[in-house]
Amino acid sequence: MEYKFRIWLTQNNKKVFGEGPLKLLKKVEELGFLRQASISMEMSYSKAWKIIKNIEEELQIPILERYIGGAKKEVVLL
Numbered sequence: 620m621e622y623k624f625r626i627w628l629t630q631n632n633k634k635v636f637g638e639g640p641l642k643l644l645k646k647v648e649e650l651g652f653l654r655q656a657s658i659s660m661e662m663s664y665s666k667a668w669k670i671i672k673n674i675e676e677e678l679q680i681p682i683l684e685r686y687i688g689g690a691k692k693e694v695v696l697l
Contacts, residue, residue: 635677640670
């Protein structure tokens with residue numbers, strides 16, 4: 620027998636955070652950049668940003684530190 624489950628956060632009956640965003644954030648943590656994380660997941664950069672922005676807006680907390688010009692890495696805050 621095997622048990623499986625999924626956990627996600629909802630707000631106002633809207634899914635805010637689940638398995639997909641978690642995988643994206645883990646890739647950002649591993650690779651250091653949202654662009655590289657999105658490429659490795661075969662996802663467009665704009666879609667990755669929409670996911671991050673949606674989480675930040677709904678939960679009202681920053682998820683990534685942002686640096687202009689790519690001179691420094693984006694860092695996952697979680």
